[in-house]
Each structure stands twice: as C-alpha cells, then as structure tokens.
Amino acid sequence: MKGVRPEIARLEQNGITAVAFSRLDDPSVIPFWFGEGDIVTPDFIRDAAKNALDNGETFYVHTRGIKSLRSAIKTYLDDLYSIELDPDRVSIPGSAMLGVTIAAQMALNKGDDALVVSPHWPNIETTYRITGANVNTVRQRETSTGWELSADEIIAAVTPKTRSLFVNSPCNPTGWVMSRTDQQVLLDFCRESNILLIADEVYHRHIFGKNVAPSFLEIAKPDDPLVVVNGFSKAWAMTGWRVGWVVTPISQANHWAIMSECFNTGATVFAQHACIAALEQGEEFVQSLKTQYEQGAAIVIDAFKHHPRIQLAPPRGAFYAFPKITNIDSSLDFAKQLLSAEDVGVAPGYTFGPGNDRHIRICFAQSHERLELGLARILNFIERDDNERRVS
Ligand SMILES: Cc1ncc(COP(=O)(O)O)c(C=O)c1O
Structure with a gap:
C-alpha cells in the first residue's frame, strides 16, 4: 500500500463489521452484532x-x-x-x-x-x-x-x-x-x-x-x-x-x-x-435500561442453559453474552452462515483476541421480544447443524 506506514497497512477490518457491513441496513436482520439496543435516545x-x-x-x-x-x-x-x-x-x-x-x-x-x-x-x-x-x-x-x-x-x-x-x-x-x-x-x-x-x-x-x-x-x-x-x-x-x-x-x-x-x-x-x-x-432512564438489560441477561442464560453444545459463563455486567459453541471450526463461518440462514447478526469470537474462535458475542440490549426471537433462531440453526452432522 503506497503512502501508508506499515503499522497501518497491516491493520485488518475487525470481525464485527466484517459480518455486519453486508446487511447493515436490512430490517429483516435481528442485530445482536453491535453494542447497542433498539431504544431511541429519549425525547428530553x-x-x-x-x-x-x-x-x-x-x-x-x-x-x-x-x-x-x-x-x-x-x-x-x-x-x-x-x-x-x-x-x-x-x-x-x-x-x-x-x-x-x-x-x-x-x-x-x-x-x-x-x-x-x-x-x-x-x-x-x-x-x-x-x-x-x-x-x-x-x-x-x-x-x-x-x-x-x-x-x-x-x-x-x-x-x-x-x-x-x-x-x-x-x-x-x-x-x-x-x-x-x-x-x-x-x-x-x-x-x-x-x-x-x-x-x-x-x-x-x-x-x-x-x-x-x-x-x-x-x-x-x-x-x-x-x-x-x-x-x-x-x-x-x-x-x-x-x-x-x-x-x-x-x-x-x-x-x-x-x-x-x-x-x-x-x-x-x-x-x-x-x-x-x-x-x-436522565437517572430514571438509566435505571430503566439497566433493568431491561439485566433481564436480557437472564433471558439469554435461560435460553442456553443445559444446551449440550453451548457453554455460557454468565456475565456479571455490560450487555453481552459470550458463549462457546462446541464443534464449530470457525466463529466467522458460524456468524456468516447464521446470518444468511436465520437473519440473525452476531459478532464472531475470533475478533475479541486469541482463544475465542469457538465463541460468539450476542448483545442482549435489544427489546426482549426481539431478543427471544433471535435466540430461538440461533438455537434452530445449531439444531439443524447437529442434524446435518448426524446425517453426514
Ligand atoms: C469497551 C468499549 N469501550 C469503548 C467503546 C466506545 O464507546 P463510544 O461509542 O463512546 O465511542 C465501546 C463501544 O462498544 C466499548 O465496548
């Protein structure tokens, strides 16, 4: 790359945008990929x-x-x-x-x-x-x-x-x-x-x-x-x-x-x-988001608990779940295939540093209805993958 110093030339797009940019403005996607909810900044x-x-x-x-x-x-x-x-x-x-x-x-x-x-x-x-x-x-x-x-x-x-x-x-x-x-x-x-x-x-x-x-x-x-x-x-x-x-x-x-x-x-x-x-x-609003996200964490934990292919160390804060999905080869492939099959956007684990290529990141700050729908689709996708593995 001409005119660019080596530290910059070596940089690569992160895995979150690598998945998200292809369907960024597509309203059919449930977006768990970025760190934000779906509530507009309040009126005041x-x-x-x-x-x-x-x-x-x-x-x-x-x-x-x-x-x-x-x-x-x-x-x-x-x-x-x-x-x-x-x-x-x-x-x-x-x-x-x-x-x-x-x-x-x-x-x-x-x-x-x-x-x-x-x-x-x-x-x-x-x-x-x-x-x-x-x-x-x-x-x-x-x-x-x-x-x-x-x-x-x-x-x-x-x-x-x-x-x-x-x-x-x-x-x-x-x-x-x-x-x-x-x-x-x-x-x-x-x-x-x-x-x-x-x-x-x-x-x-x-x-x-x-x-x-x-x-x-x-x-x-x-x-x-x-x-x-x-x-x-x-x-x-x-x-x-x-x-x-x-x-x-x-x-x-x-x-x-x-x-x-x-x-x-x-x-x-x-x-x-x-x-x-x-x-x-804004304190009342901060508290209402806090409550919503805490309940969001409980929804994810409940959806994934006891699942034979999902290990989730429960989060104690922020608004993400970072589960490990066993038997996957690449978190990027998993995220791309999930997006195309189920219209759910997650962030691939590899982009969060070494040792995370079997993890995905799910932002649970979305409304509970969308969260539950998206999680059901993720579970569907994993189940179909299980069935395909059994057949092949
Ligand atoms: C750990 C961490 N630091 C900083 C930021 C960036 O915050 P801002 O939107 O104010 O730039 C984020 C956004 O996701 C984050 O997760």
Whole structure:
C-alpha cells in the first residue's frame, strides 16, 4: 500500500463489521452484532440538542469541551462515587473511543509493549497497534459462574517494556467485573511502575445487582498514571451522538486540548448540550435500561442453559453474552452462515483476541421480544447443524 506506514497497512477490518457491513441496513436482520439496543435516545435529550441548535450553538468551543458539560460530568461523578473531583481533570475529546485513542497515543512509543485484558473489544487492540506498540494480552478465565482474572495475573503478564495497560470493567464481551481489591493492587502497581492504566468504564452503570460498578476513580490519587474513559453511548442510549469523556491526571490537561485539536477539535457542540440534559435528568432512564438489560441477561442464560453444545459463563455486567459453541471450526463461518440462514447478526469470537474462535458475542440490549426471537433462531440453526452432522 503506497503512502501508508506499515503499522497501518497491516491493520485488518475487525470481525464485527466484517459480518455486519453486508446487511447493515436490512430490517429483516435481528442485530445482536453491535453494542447497542433498539431504544431511541429519549425525547428530553433530543429536545436539548434541538434547543441548542435553535439557540445558535454552532460555533467552535473549548477543545476540551464546554465548561457547563465538564462541570455536569464532575457533579455526576462526585455524586455517584462520593468523591470530590477537580473539574480540570475532565476532558470531552469526542467519543469514548477517541478517549482511548488519545490516551494510547500519549503513552506509547513504537516498540513499546501494551497489555490488554482479554477477551477484548477489537478496536482497543487496533488503536494500540497504530502507535507502533506490540500488543500483548492476558486472558480472563472462563468458569461456570463467570469470567475471572486477578490483578496478580495481570501483573504477571507485564514485561519490562510495558508502558500501558488496558482494563475494561464491566467487560465487553465477557461481562467480567474487576473487584475493588484487585483495582487497588493494579493501581498501586501502575503507580510504582509508571505504566499508564487506561480504565475503560463505559459500562459502569451496567452491573447486575448493584447501582454502579467499582471505579478506579474511587481509589485514585489525582496524579496517578490513570486515564478513566467513559461516555454517553451505553448508559443513556446515545451511541450515534459520539460523545464521551475522560478523567486524566491534572498534569495532562493541556495535552488533551492539544491532542483533541489534532483529531476532531472536540465533540459536536449541540450534542454536548444534550449531554448536560442526559446527566441532569436522565437517572430514571438509566435505571430503566439497566433493568431491561439485566433481564436480557437472564433471558439469554435461560435460553442456553443445559444446551449440550453451548457453554455460557454468565456475565456479571455490560450487555453481552459470550458463549462457546462446541464443534464449530470457525466463529466467522458460524456468524456468516447464521446470518444468511436465520437473519440473525452476531459478532464472531475470533475478533475479541486469541482463544475465542469457538465463541460468539450476542448483545442482549435489544427489546426482549426481539431478543427471544433471535435466540430461538440461533438455537434452530445449531439444531439443524447437529442434524446435518448426524446425517453426514
Ligand atoms: C469497551 C468499549 N469501550 C469503548 C467503546 C466506545 O464507546 P463510544 O461509542 O463512546 O465511542 C465501546 C463501544 O462498544 C466499548 O465496548
């Protein structure tokens, strides 16, 4: 590829879009492939965006985000975690994904190592790779009660060249949740070793049986090498709005402005105004999504339990099931064949890191009716496959 440096030329399309792009706008497909539900962003948030437009909010603003939104994020986090955050530590670079990208760009040199807790969302690995870093993974263990990994196991996978570590809890795709004790051990280690910990907490409101997942913000010192990434996509059903935030060490504040200017010069202004409404009036809506998704998890667990070919370590958070289907050769073939035979879109496991080619990821954030229909079709497909194997 001419004019493209090797780290970029080597990149491959991830497995989620490799399956989804062929039938993206096809209404006959039940889409379990992306990380979103089917509920439109609520009226009060959309109205706030419309009002902002009508009020002429169409100009450049501060590249770390408008002050009123940064301050609303600080208040939201303070109330949620009983902390007292310095508002200057909050930046709004654009999406949560952009937050991870900028943090990775700031931390890594070509040839450094980056360590990712896996199974992991593929875009994380891609964004680390474009820095020129080598990406290592440390895999969670699948148990009958859920996915497990201790801080000590993560630390054991760190090399002398590791300069950044990525932890996503609650985890996409496994629903693993890191305990407070493990967070403390890992943060102490990163502080002592000066390794940038990128803590992706976009599923912070999606933990089953509790109001909020443990956050590194509850235990961090203001100058720890820690970037906590979060956003509006998941908890407020705002995936298309592309607004997220980061909480960084105060010493990085100015650099988030500089870096943001190199990407998109901050998040869309009228969307930022809508996000204030989301934070200030959205708690009831957040709770209703949380309940719906928790029930969605129970529906998937119930549909798959005791199935001879499906092993599902139950998720403890986020909104995905990551079952293993025995006797399949390739998760990509499985996902493509399922799509064409049953009009159900799932994400193939291989794209979530090594060791996952017999897994598929199912997003259970869709309405329960669609979820049940899609799961029935998946079970049908596996049954037909069983019958064909018996005959051949
Ligand atoms: C773990 C994780 N981090 C970040 C993101 C991106 O969030 P955003 O839509 O705000 O870019 C996702 C989206 O699926 C995700 O699963």
